Structure formats: structure tokens, C-alpha cells
Amino acid sequence: MGLFNKQKATQDLSKRRSIYHLEPKSTVSDSEIENILTDVIKHTPSAFNSQSTRMVLLLNNEHKKFWDTLMHALKEKMGPDRDFSATEQKLNSFKAAYGTVLYYIDTKVTEGLQEQFTSYAAKFPEWAHHSNAMHQYAVWQAFSEVDLGASLQHYNGVCDEEIRALFDIPSTWEFVAQMPFGSIGSQAGPKEFSPVENRLIIKK
Numbered sequence: 001m002g003l004f005n006k007q008k009a010t011q012d013l014s015k016r017r018s019i020y021h022l023e024p025k026s027t028v029s030d031s032e033i034e035n036i037l038t039d040v041i042k043h044t045p046s047a048f049n050s051q052s053t054r055m056v057l058l059l060n061n062e063h064k065k066f067w068d069t070l071m072h073a074l075k076e077k078m079g080p081d082r083d084f085s086a087t088e089q090k091l092n093s094f095k096a097a098y099g100t101v102l103y104y105i106d107t108k109v110t111e112g113l114q115e116q117f118t119s120y121a122a123k124f125p126e127w128a129h130h131s132n133a134m135h136q137y138a139v140w141q142a143f144s145e146v147d148l149g150a151s152l153q154h155y156n157g158v159c160d161e162e163i164r165a166l167f168d169i170p171s172t173w174e175f176v177a178q179m180p181f182g183s184i185g186s187q188a189g190p191k192e193f194s195p196v197e198n199r200l201i202i203k204k
Contacts, residue, residue, distance in 0.1 A: 016141050019149025021185035022097035027147045030059060036146075037101065040138045047127035050113055053135045054104040054173050062167070066102070066178075067095035069166060073159035094153065098182030101139060102163075104173040105132055132176050143181055150181035 026033065037055055046052060058066050071091045075084050094100070105128045114121040136152060143150050156175035163169065 012141070012145065016144040017149075017188035017191070018151040019184050019188055020093060020151055022093070022149050022151075022180060022182035023185045024096060024098050025183040026098045027183055032146070033057065033059075033099070036142045037139065040135055040142060044131065044135045044138050046131035046134075047124070048113055048117070050109050050124075050128065050131070052106050052109040052128045053132045054106050055135065055139075056102040056104070056167060056169065057099065058102065058167075059099045063097070063099045063180075064095055065166060066100055066163065067091055067180075069162055070155055070158060071095075073162060074155075077158065094151075094178075094180040096182075097180040098148075099180070101179040101181065102167075102175070103132055103136055103177040103179070104169070105129065105176055106170070106172055107174050108172040129176070136177060136179065139179065147184065148181050149184035150179050153178045153180065 034057065037057055041051075041053065041055060044053070071088065074087060074091070078084055078087070105125075110124045110128045113124045117124075140150050140152070154177050156177065160175045163175065164171070164173075
């Protein structure tokens with residue numbers, strides 16, 4: 001058994017940052033990106049081994065169509081009286097990336113568990129989100145290991161049904177988050193940390 005390399009593990013954790021300046025290039029092949037998502041969806045844990053997380057990989061024009069659709073929907077939602085320029089600039093920066101991963105929860109799985117284990121029924125939706133978040137983090141971490149930058153966005157609720165129709169998403173899938181990714185145009189700045197002693201309790 002190999003020794004745990006604390007220094008490398010810490011470096012790996014700190015390497016993953018929110019990268020907003022992304023370029024329409026990738027450091028690895030599309031097949032390697034697919035392999036990353038496949039490994040994550042197979043090996044990331046879930047409560048009761050429910051495996052309720054779903055992911056959609058968008059590349060090339062499919063990636064661009066997603067952000068164009070979202071842009072149009074947000075512009076309509078905000079209306080003509082509000083300044084859309086800052087939002088447009090932000091969305092265009094995500095569109096300028098190489099691809100996007102969409103994260104979903106299959107509510108059919110969650111509802112089935114609620115019926116099967118009634119004592120825990122109220123908790124299964126929460127646990128499904130826990131597992132989905134672990135999938136998001138695992139993909140993000142894996143991307144950082146191959147020098148792909150990414151950020152996590154939450155534009156779900158804006159035009160979910162349009163996106164569902166656009167990409168033929170099953171009706172039982174609940175939209176959770178979006179992760180634009182690509183080659184890193186510029187690194188994230190220094191990160192500020194709240195005092196660890198306020199966030200970590202140790203009892204011996």
C-alpha cells in the first residue's frame with residue numbers, strides 16, 4: 001500500500017478554482033473528457049446507492065446553443081427596461097468556453113426510494129442533491145488535474161423546459177447546475193479564507 005502524499009493531496013485540492021476566463025480549447029481530447037465523466041458517474045457515492053445523478057456533456061454547437069437559449073430567455077425575463085449588458089457579457093464568457101456539463105437529478109429514482117423507504121421519504125431529495133454536488137466536485141477536480149478550468153453556475157429555473165426540449169432531456173430529470181469548462185485564459189486571483197478555527201471543531 002502506498003503512503004498518502006499529504007502535500008500532493010493538498011496541492012490537488014487547492015488547484016481547483018473557479019475559472020471565469022475560459023478559452024474555446026481543451027487540453028485533452030473529447031474522448032478523455034467523456035472518460036472523466038464516465039468514471040465520475042460510475043464511482044461517485046450516493047445514498048442507498050441510488051445513482052440518481054445525471055449529466056449531459058455539450059460540445060461544439062450544442063454548447064453554444066445552450067448559452068444562446070439561456071441568453072434569449074434571460075433577456076426576455078429581465079425586460080427592455082433593465083440593463084442587460086453585464087449579464088450578456090457574463091453569459092458570453094461562458095459561451096466562449098470549450099464545453100458545458102449540465103447536472104440533473106432523476107426524480108423517478110428519488111420518488112421510487114421514497115415509496116420503498118417511507119421512514120426516510122423526506123430526506124431522499126436532500127440526499128440526491130448531496131450526491132449531485134459530489135459529482136460536480138469530482139468532475140471539477142478531475143478537470144483541474146488535466147489543466148481544464150471550470151466554474152459552477154446555477155441558471156436552472158430560467159428556461160428549463162426549453163433546454164429539455166432542445167436536448168431531448170427526459171421529463172423526470174430535474175435541472176441542478178451548469179459547468180462551463182475549457183482551457184484556462186487567466187488564473188483565479190488569491191483566495192481569502194475565513195478563520196479555520198471558526199469552521200472546524202476537533203474533540204480528542
